[in-house]
Amino acid sequence: MEKNLTGPSKFNRTAVSVSEAQALIVPYINKSLIETIPLIEAHGRTLAEDVTSPHPYPFFRRSVMDGFAIHSDDTLSCSKDESVWLEVVDEIPCGFTSSVPVGRGQAARIMTGAHVPDETDAVVMLEMTENKIEDGRTYIRLQQVVTSGTNVTPIGFELDEGELILQGGRQILAGEMSVLATFGIHHVNVYRRPTVAIFATGTELLELEDPLQPGKIRNSNSYMLASQVREAGGEPIMLGSIMDDLALARLKVEEALEKYDLVVTSGGVSVGDYDIMGDLVRQDDVTMLFNKVSMRPGSVTTAAVKGGKLLFALSGNPGACFVGFELFVGPAIRKMMGVNNPYLPEWTAVLGTDYNRRNSFTRFVRARLDIREGMLYALPANIDESGVMVTIKDSDCLIVIPPETEGIKAGEQVKIIKLQGNRMW
Template identity: 60%
Template structure:
């Protein structure tokens, strides 16, 4: 680590870690939780805990893609030039029924979309291009155009073969995954338990949301934001209110939470002020501090520790920094606890849509919105992205990664962005 990354000697004896190094440290302690089974109807938003293999091919039979007639394609060789081939209709197959007879040359079966194609048939001709007549008490279908084998039939196993891996463990279940599981008769799904995440805010200056403003006070907006973010990440938030700037009170409340829940997140109290109690708490002998500074803006004071065998994440009290800290550290921890195969925010490349002139010796994670202009994706940085600014959070769908430089980035530069969940 370079000299510039060494921690200045202050009351917290901070040593700054790179973001990826800090992420690796917390992920080491993000252990997967116990298995549980949930009904398929309740599985959306959960992560599969085991691989799912197909118990049968899908579709399980040759399936008609049209309303029409199942036929033997070679019967239509003489069609054309006004010549009509008449085939005797020997079966009527609605969707959900099983063919009653096999087809032989010279015969046809009336069939509906999605129905099982009879053995012997190798194509389905659409109803609109056929004719119908009755002769000697028997129905015949007339075909004027030569038909190719394989048309309008979805073969057995075309989508998925028997024994094939359908969904790997760690898959986030959404509507498409629910459909696949239902198609294979998976009516209960093995998932990992949702982590119970305790949330504290710290600061004597905090008011509850319903309280009127008073001089020197601010409403606690971080806790409701964290509650929503935890739910989005698949966790179960447990809101434990705000703690005044009292170390003894904080110690007892945090200790009880660590004993009762899977993860504890605090916001505020991690800077270098005289009343920043979380910084003091994580340095106590009962805590194994993982880090208390990260080379990032906003949120460089983001702190993590192990205490009572549980992970404690102390995020900045500034809303913008709290939001970024959650996305970079808390979200992947909550995901990995549920067995997510991809717990980190997905990365992609975009074109910077406006100049970004702010410089820093730390990596910046700039709130931005994406915009598609003639097929090119642009990332438009928020005009105000200070750590204390809250309003631009709602307008952002990505974080632009601005590496440490002595100059800003010009519009048109290619940048890496982290996609925010929506």
């Protein structure tokens, strides 16, 4: 039986810092299974193994520009006063090789990217030549020395055979797709997307299609969490809402933990009489990692382990639920998929307006980014209460306000956490 790390009372809570909470989660994050998928389906997925080049690239010498492939030694006597005439014996478009040997005193017309004949060692650009036709033969005139290797990309210029091109744990985006396709890697081994079960708790919750009723609210957190799960790379499984019934909640959470890789709930983690998740994670067969974090919003954010799988119980307040996911659940999902650095990037920005609120805990303030005269500014949301949801849509970062701060004036530098999502940044 797994040991419970806290006492039996829901009031017995010891706050840990955000970094401590993140560290407590890490040992229980299990990497997802590996699957092989076609390259065309790999965008956004995470490589599960290193990829090395199966051949050098380029694997043939190619011309840097339109011109003529020549023997550089033929130009050694060139000067403004002395010209060299070379006979053009072939034309080489892209995708073709020379049809005849190009001997000394000869040249081949060649296009950008085309295969440079093996016997030649340089390409002279078209604009450096003049041409004439005599007896049905074409000649070009050169008046300056061309060195060996000029305008020729050598074999393996970008990558040698066997060289590491992509490291396991790297997300596959447009550049990675290009590299993999270049080397003919048509299937890739990636981590399977973790399945994430999503519950909301509370008798007060309505489904989206339900008409409004006094004292009830719609279950919007589940839809927000589903979007966050997708952005983190997971596959959300919407399991609706659970009434304030501990036995029912326990049954549904246990079923979800058996079937899916991760479970996330919103609501029911405070200290009220009906906060069922707070009670559930203190039961004897659950290992509670933490149930209080020194952060605002979302100090009641809770994480536990049952049967080797993680359970995150987030605040029912939308602002706190959103922040709790970004700091803890999102990184866990990305780490399950083998992402090398699963945490959101931290930047430095200039505070755009005064922030006068004092904090006993570290506060993560929703904000939007702006560029003014080449400087990055962070503008705090006008309303940043944990129960406020409307400003979430306008935020692309979190300003990190240290505890015991009397206030920060506009113009001071602040640390920000860049949020995921397809915003302007």
